[in-house]
Amino acid sequence: MSESVAALPKGGRVRAKLDRDDVMMRLWMVVIALYLVVTLAFPLYAMLSKSVSTFRFDLTWFEFQVSDEEGHFNTAPILASALNADLDLYGETDLATGSDGRLPATTFFPEFSFRSPVMYRIRGTVDDATFLVGSTRHQGREWVELDSNTFRRVQLRPAASSGLDNFRTYFATPALSNSITNSLVIATVSTIVTIVLAFAFAYALNRSCARFKGFFRLVAMAPILVPSLLPGIALVYLFGNQGMLKGLLMGESIYGPIGIVIGAVFFTFPHAFLIISTALAISDARLYEAASALRASPWKTFWTVTIPGARYGLISAAFVVFNLVITDFGLPKVIGGQYNVLAVDIYKQVIGQQNFEMGAVVSVVLVIPALLAFAVDRFVQRRQVAQLTARSVPFQPKPDRARDRAWFACCAVIAVFILGILGVCQFAALVKFWPYDLSLSLNNYRFDLMDGGGWASYYNSIKMGLITAAIGTVIIFFGAFLVEKSNGFTTGRNIFQMFAMLPMAIPGMVLGLAYIFFFNDPANPLNVLYGTMAILVICTITHFYTVSHLTAVTALKQMDREFEAVSASLKQPAMKLFSRVTVPVCLPAILDISIYLFVNAMTTVSAVVFLYSPKTSLASIAVLNMDDAGDIAPAAAMGMMIFYTNAAARIIHLALSRGVMKRTQAWRFR
Amino acid sequence: MTVTLTPDVSLQISGLWKTFGDFVALKDISLEVMDGEFVCFLGPSGCGKTTLLRAIAGLDLQTRGTVIQDGRDVSALPPSQRDFGIVFQSYALFPNLTVHRNIAYGLENQGRTRSEIRARVAELLETMGLPDQSDKYPAQLSGGQQQRVALARAIATSPGLLLLDEPLSALDAKVRVRLRHEIKDLQRRLGVTTIMVTHDQEEALSMADRIVVMNHGVIEQIGSPTAVYRDPVSLFVAGFIGEMNQFDARVVDSGRVRVGQSEFCCRTHDHEAGAAVVAAIRPDEIVPLGTGYRPSPEDVNCEKVTLADMAFLGSFWRCLLHSEDFGREALMADFPTNAVRRLSLEAGQDIHVSLQESGLMAFARDV
Numbered sequence A: 001m002s003e004s005v006a007a008l009p010k011g012g013r014v015r016a017k018l019d020r021d022d023v024m025m026r027l028w029m030v031v032i033a034l035y036l037v038v039t040l041a042f043p044l045y046a047m048l049s050k051s052v053s054t055f056r057f058d059l060t061w062f063e064f065q066v067s068d069e070e071g072h073f074n075t076a077p078i079l080a081s082a083l084n085a086d087l088d089l090y091g092e093t094d095l096a097t098g099s100d101g102r103l104p105a106t107t108f109f110p111e112f113s114f115r116s117p118v119m120y121r122i123r124g125t126v127d128d129a130t131f132l133v134g135s136t137r138h139q140g141r142e143w144v145e146l147d148s149n150t151f152r153r154v155q156l157r158p159a160a161s162s163g164l165d166n167f168r169t170y171f172a173t174p175a176l177s178n179s180i181t182n183s184l185v186i187a188t189v190s191t192i193v194t195i196v197l198a199f200a201f202a203y204a205l206n207r208s209c210a211r212f213k214g215f216f217r218l219v220a221m222a223p224i225l226v227p228s229l230l231p232g233i234a235l236v237y238l239f240g241n242q243g244m245l246k247g248l249l250m251g252e253s254i255y256g257p258i259g260i261v262i263g264a265v266f267f268t269f270p271h272a273f274l275i276i277s278t279a280l281a282i283s284d285a286r287l288y289e290a291a292s293a294l295r296a297s298p299w300k301t302f303w304t305v306t307i308p309g310a311r312y313g314l315i316s317a318a319f320v321v322f323n324l325v326i327t328d329f330g331l332p333k334v335i336g337g338q339y340n341v342l343a344v345d346i347y348k349q350v351i352g353q354q355n356f357e358m359g360a361v362v363s364v365v366l367v368i369p370a371l372l373a374f375a376v377d378r379f380v381q382r383r384q385v386a387q388l389t390a391r392s393v394p395f396q397p398k399p400d401r402a403r404d405r406a407w408f409a410c411c412a413v414i415a416v417f418i419l420g421i422l423g424v425c426q427f428a429a430l431v432k433f434w435p436y437d438l439s440l441s442l443n444n445y446r447f448d449l450m451d452g453g454g455w456a457s458y459y460n461s462i463k464m465g466l467i468t469a470a471i472g473t474v475i476i477f478f479g480a481f482l483v484e485k486s487n488g489f490t491t492g493r494n495i496f497q498m499f500a501m502l503p504m505a506i507p508g509m510v511l512g513l514a515y516i517f518f519f520n521d522p523a524n525p526l527n528v529l530y531g532t533m534a535i536l537v538i539c540t541i542t543h544f545y546t547v548s549h550l551t552a553v554t555a556l557k558q559m560d561r562e563f564e565a566v567s568a569s570l571k572q573p574a575m576k577l578f579s580r581v582t583v584p585v586c587l588p589a590i591l592d593i594s595i596y597l598f599v600n601a602m603t604t605v606s607a608v609v610f611l612y613s614p615k616t617s618l619a620s621i622a623v624l625n626m627d628d629a630g631d632i633a634p635a636a637a638m639g640m641m642i643f644y645t646n647a648a649a650r651i652i653h654l655a656l657s658r659g660v661m662k663r664t665q666a667w668r669f670r
Numbered sequence B: 001m002t003v004t005l006t007p008d009v010s011l012q013i014s015g016l017w018k019t020f021g022d023f024v025a026l027k028d029i030s031l032e033v034m035d036g037e038f039v040c041f042l043g044p045s046g047c048g049k050t051t052l053l054r055a056i057a058g059l060d061l062q063t064r065g066t067v068i069q070d071g072r073d074v075s076a077l078p079p080s081q082r083d084f085g086i087v088f089q090s091y092a093l094f095p096n097l098t099v100h101r102n103i104a105y106g107l108e109n110q111g112r113t114r115s116e117i118r119a120r121v122a123e124l125l126e127t128m129g130l131p132d133q134s135d136k137y138p139a140q141l142s143g144g145q146q147q148r149v150a151l152a153r154a155i156a157t158s159p160g161l162l163l164l165d166e167p168l169s170a171l172d173a174k175v176r177v178r179l180r181h182e183i184k185d186l187q188r189r190l191g192v193t194t195i196m197v198t199h200d201q202e203e204a205l206s207m208a209d210r211i212v213v214m215n216h217g218v219i220e221q222i223g224s225p226t227a228v229y230r231d232p233v234s235l236f237v238a239g240f241i242g243e244m245n246q247f248d249a250r251v252v253d254s255g256r257v258r259v260g261q262s263e264f265c266c267r268t269h270d271h272e273a274g275a276a277v278v279a280a281i282r283p284d285e286i287v288p289l290g291t292g293y294r295p296s297p298e299d300v301n302c303e304k305v306t307l308a309d310m311a312f313l314g315s316f317w318r319c320l321l322h323s324e325d326f327g328r329e330a331l332m333a334d335f336p337t338n339a340v341r342r343l344s345l346e347a348g349q350d351i352h353v354s355l356q357e358s359g360l361m362a363f364a365r366d367v
């Protein structure tokens, strides 16, 4: 065929003239792509460059001269490095520091006294040498002469360079690098446990005639409505130092890996359940008929039909859970105790030690497994979609009393676990003083008396959730529409798709930290956003962009590809088609996106923990802070407030969807 | 650039190429469509019919070549700046709009008043035989009704060119035949220039004024239905449209070929004497002469055959004939029912048949 291509007549390819709609759509696509660049690519770049920037005091850069008691400078100038060698003050490693590092000049003069009449001179030996006198910054080779009282306030500043030193330090410090193993162990164990339980649960609901399936399905989804640190609080009440079930742990502490794994199973369960349930629901009944015709034992059928049929679902669920656990911050923060994991390390480095470079290094380390898990998940999802389109007959389970009872029991145990965690939190929130005074009171709801932001943070959360849902839905759906339905511009559209997928691979902690580096930079005009509600909204939209985008794309792909062509042939503007057909037809998906954004905005902790200000504290952050301050019962109370709010939002969403369905989707029902 | 056209050329395509990467989907297509003409693009699946139609519409731009519509060069224009209505195989009806609003879609924003639009839609519904369906949603209509709504929407704005991409292929056979007539009828009444894509030869033969037969991205032949049926220019066209018996032959001299031991009068076109060719004849060009027939020396193209098998197909019998000259390959022949009755033909008989001279053609062998 390629020889025919060579037969193409000379001359340029026919270039499309664009009409106004094409131009507008491309412009808008560029605008939304720019939004993603500014809110995602730039911050991540800022973080990456932070992780490779190193600071150390270069003592050869500074020179001192000391006068006699009369103020005459008789002795020769001397380098700080020479003084250091004489006095044997600092070793090589002591001189490494952070961007804020300061070294008092007086340390080089052991006999220094601020009352002495001796005068001091200091200067740099290179142009970049910087030191502070009080808060005044000096740079360069000019001598600065100071009396001893002022010299007391001289501080040397480190030299900046870039390299992998921070990473070397990281891996040379076991206290830090051990977290990698810890995180991997926790994530792996949690994944295995969650997948087994979720599979059993999904299997029971799809393949047996157990009773109360609808109720179980509802319960399984409940953990999505609460922040991941809530199960941690419940576990503290149950198994903590004063926990009523402490004995069950046989001397082990709940603070550490055990607590994290139990909590992680709780909050990842719905995600795994949903994916596996879908995989089981689409597998083909005909295979089971074939298996029973061949008289295969149930056990053999299970391993040769059920598991292979659900394998993509299982793999995908496993990587999603792994990703959720390894990137989660709230839970290990509450229940991790001395057991360090990567996500908490970032927080500790940044908030605790103000070591931003090391925070960036841990972030880079955390991105790697998260990115891998994400890539595998995407790959597998694609395969699953292909499987879905095959014509298959859904499986209809037949009643079998003994088996159905067993599956019912299995579901019941898991449901009790989920409801138990929520129940404990609600109960603890309502009693006066666990476990000594169990009489009921509303004292724990007087949030304004505690640190953490009070009721204002709760209202902030609702406000943030609503704004995020409104703006996010518009941006994300419109972006997906442009990328799916515009003509030509293939490269631009591919780049856009890539950007839209990226947020899913970026852990919340990493995103939040990246935002500090980017938006808190005084040189950045966007830094007016820092500390406002706007940055919380932007961060949350970006954080949860991918899933929403995929929801929108799926809905858009189900529309006839030729609508745009028809509309253009009828000389109607593209926006008319968008508002009259695309939006109404996709309304269910649009509502799904907005509820997803709202619920996640209410529960997210990881990204926003770096970005809230006293005025914009959020409910989920308040849970974290109150727990940190020892106000565990109020923390539980606030956590449950989030739960009820989200539950109410879901109910409203359901009612709204029904109403909308009736009004605008009449065409769906014959 | 000055464009000189005879006034009644509606669409002129010249030197049109379309490539997808290394793959050439359309190769140097040139074509003229007259005003008010009904043209069918006919060809096997994947031959590039849809690609050509989409290039004409501006939906997928050609790589090279020009498209001139009503004297205006529209080669690079977006669909919104060309003048056409289109109906897709899927109909692409807006599912959330009623039939009325689907048809009215293109009438809005054109300076028409509401009542004008209403009247126009009512008129179209009447024309299409859908007068009381206007408040239904597309999902509530049958396939044939959806088809008509899509057609009504496409012609609502009275476009100068109507493009139909396999509009009937999603319908069952009966509805399909009825709609063929309706579409053709409508087209004649409106006088709208129409291009229809199909891979169904019957559809093309019964509807088109002219058929464009395509294969592998090139035009094999353009001509009226009778022309492409009677005088196919290539073995591909001969085989694709209608049924065709094919067998190896050698040209003896102009107008004569040898098959086996016998010579036949044949339209040898411009093949040289001695050339190896494929001779072809349609089943209905083989005429039965009966069992007792005694060929006279004047008889040309008379062949003795064995009537191996007969199947009754209503107005004719499909018969399989064996003969020494044609070797192991059976000849397929369609004998009219009354001829079979008149000659009392039965399977197993040895009979004589005549291969009609005008129906026997020689083609170059396909490479």
Ligand SMILES: Nc1ncnc2c1ncn2[C@@H]1O[C@H](COP(=O)(O)OP(=O)(O)OP(=O)(O)O)[C@@H](O)[C@H]1O
Pocket (backbone or CB within 6 Å): B020, B023, B025, B043, B044, B045, B046, B047, B048, B049, B050, B051, B052, B199
């Ligand atoms: N976007 C594309 N990218 C690559 N190849 C394409 C693309 N669109 C069409 N083709 C190829 O071009 C050729 C012609 O396609 P086209 O759709 O025009 O066929 P068609 O004649 O309409 O067939 P059918 O009767 O099946 O509809 C096919 O071989 C097809 O694979």
Ligand SMILES: [Mg+2]
Pocket (backbone or CB within 6 Å): B049, B050, B051, B197
């Ligand atoms: Mg086609």
